[in-house]
Amino acid sequence: MTLRDRLEQALAKGHENDLDHLLYNERDHIDDLKILRDAAVLIAVTDRPDPGVIFVQRPQHMRNHPGQVAFPGGKIDPEDHDPIDAALREAHEEVSLDRSHVDVIGLTDSFQSGSGYNIQPVLSVIPPDLPFVADPTEVESWFEAPLEYLLDPKNRTTHEGTWNGRKRHYYEIYWQDYRIWGITAGILNNLGKRLDW
Structure with a gap:
């Protein structure tokens, strides 16, 4: 079974049932x-x-989220056909990922951020070792971290903080010198539960 087939089947199966936990997003606030x-x-x-x-x-x-680790992506513009089109456009703008190299599997649960965004994650498979080029206006650097490590609950910690006067819970994952936290870590946590990885 190919990686794409494995991810597609796991994602479809994972979305058959509701998750029985909070997604650690800002929806309730x-x-x-x-x-x-x-x-x-x-x-x-x-x-x-x-x-x-x-x-x-x-x-x-x-101005927004300075220094943070994130997935390639951004706002959906009026000319974008849908969230997939927007994610592919943003990935091309940020790291020169050509959409012809992206095999889209599907959408997973959206996340709502306290900074005012409804974020739609798009799961995809790409060839390894593509020659990414970071756009310095939007990206300081890029890196690749192992999927298995990211989805292993042992590598995530839960924290509580206060933002805009409200207590918030968030996940945090460290990979080498990188801190992956907040919405990005929450998306990974949810993806791990959807995929049952």
């Missing part, structure tokens, strides 16, 4: 979900014996 700006991120899994996931690190000079 937002009064009106209609005011959120739609966004999409690409979960790009590399097709290798030990699959990895591509991440970007935001530059420190960015």
Whole structure:
């Protein structure tokens, strides 16, 4: 069975039932979900014996989420056909990932952020060792971390913090010198439960 087949079957099976846990997003702290700006991120899994996931690190000079690790992605623009189109466009803009290399598997659960976004993750498979080039206006660096490591609950810790006067729970994963936390780690936690990895 190919990696793509494995992920597709696991994702479909995982979405047959409701998750019985909080997704650690900001949904419960937002009064009106209609005011959120739609966004999409690409979960790009590399097709290798030990699959990895591509991440970007935001530059420190960015207004929103400076220095944070994230999936390639961003706001859905009016010219985007759907979240998949937006995620592919953003990944191309940020790291020069050509959409012809992306095999989209499907969508998983959206996350709502306290910073005002409704984020739609798009799961995909890409060839390994593509020659990514980071756009310095949006990406300080990019890296690949092992999928199995990211989805292993032993490698995630849960934390509590206060933001805008409210207590929030969030996940945190460390891979080498990178801190993956907040919505990105929450998406990984949820993906692990959907895939039963």
